[in-house]
Ligand SMILES: *[C@@H]1O[C@H](CO)[C@@H](O)[C@H](O)[C@H]1NC(C)=O
Ligand SMILES: *[C@@H]1O[C@H](CO)[C@@H](O)[C@H](O)[C@H]1NC(C)=O
Ligand SMILES: *[C@@H]1O[C@H](CO)[C@@H](O)[C@H](O)[C@H]1NC(C)=O
Ligand SMILES: *[C@@H]1O[C@H](CO)[C@@H](O)[C@H](O)[C@H]1NC(C)=O
Ligand SMILES: *[C@@H]1O[C@H](CO)[C@@H](O)[C@H](O)[C@H]1NC(C)=O
Ligand SMILES: *[C@@H]1O[C@H](CO)[C@@H](O)[C@H](O)[C@H]1NC(C)=O
């Protein structure tokens with residue numbers, strides 16, 4: 001009897017336990033929390049499939065992020081809602097004070113995982129990394145590179161020429177944009193630019209050429225001569241000097257050069273003097289009133305001017321009219337009339353007509 005009673009009690013107990021379990025299961029099934037919310041730059045612990053009321057998770061910032069305030073614990077409430085999860089994590093920042101000499105640093109921002117890019121100006125070469133990443137310690141993971149000037153080896157020297165200016169550094173190299181100057185041996189002519197520049201590609205711009213330029217015998221000129229003993233060939237820059245026979249006038253420069261194209265720069269002319277026609281007259285010559293008869297040998301030189309007095313039709317005054325000797329050609333002005341009689345009044349003795357009349 002006692003045994004059956006006990007068995008009955010046990011059975012009841014078991015039934016109650018099952019009931020309680022079922023009841024509890026039903027209640028908890030409606031109250032578990034979903035996965036906790038994600039917070040950018042943070043993770044939570046512990047990670048479980050199911051969180052029951054009063055369970056909690058603790059958030060912490062991921063590497064590369066720093067806590068910026070907020071509450072880091074979240075609790076699963078009996079209503080199945082997480083409460084209190086307000087942590088905020090911000091990306092770490094790397095410092096940006098550096099500048100790259102002879103180069104540029106470009107970046108979007110200076111935060112964790114961002115990349116800065118390094119580049120050098122034209123003519124400079126990047127030594128080191130071309131980019132750097134802001135790492136989780138808030139440091140750029142690569143050190144700052146340098147921009148080194150492009151260098152040029154010793155410049156080429158043209159045949160028959162030499163360098164007149166060249167200043168390499170102690171390692172015998174030149175830097176980007178350094179210049180050298182060339183000259184040609186004497187009598188050699190330069191073709192091209194006398195300076196060359198160290199380029200961004202590390203070579204020199206085109207060097208000039210030195211060529212042996214010669215000229216033939218300079219041309220003879222009529223009524224003139226050359227001041228030197230003539231030889232068959234002349235070199236670049238050699239000169240001859242021209243002169244003219246007495247009374248002839250050299251038209252142009254006296255000195256001719258053998259030039260770059262192997263030609264003489266000039267071929268001057270000797271201009272002939274003029275015979276002054278016998279007509280009796282008093283004229284202005286070299287600023288003086290002179291009788292034509294008194295001009296030496298009746299000759300004037302090329303370019304000389306005689307000013308004649310032409311009688312005005314009313315015969316009360318005279319006009320001044322020039323006539324110039326042009327390479328042997330000289331003409332008395334048509335307005336000039338020779339006095340018919342010895343006692344006729346010379347036009348040069350008349351007053352000069354005023355410009356207005
Ligand atoms: C940076 O360097 C890497 C490897 O050194 C190279 O593949 C890449 O093209 C470079 N980037 C630039 C912009 O020069
Ligand atoms: C970040 O970069 C710096 C500089 O290169 C280095 O010393 C440090 O160890 C790096 N931090 C990590 C976490 O990689
Ligand atoms: C820096 O970070 C970049 C990108 O993660 C990586 O490719 C590079 O190897 C790193 N450099 C160093 C020195 O760790
Ligand atoms: C530089 O070049 C000159 C001429 O070619 C040579 O005599 C000299 O030894 C060189 N110096 C160095 C440091 O290479
Ligand atoms: C020679 O080259 C220099 C530099 O390249 C330039 O400035 C100059 O004008 C050039 N001279 C001539 C005559 O072409
Ligand atoms: C210099 O080098 C560049 C690139 O290699 C080439 O294009 C150029 O023709 C070179 N210049 C001279 C004067 O050799």
Ligand SMILES: *[C@@H]1O[C@H](CO)[C@@H](O)[C@H](O)[C@H]1NC(C)=O
Nearest residue numbers: 259260261262263264265266
């Ligand atoms: C050389 O002189 C000739 C004759 O005056 C001229 O035609 C030529 O252009 C000159 N050449 C040069 C390079 O000056």
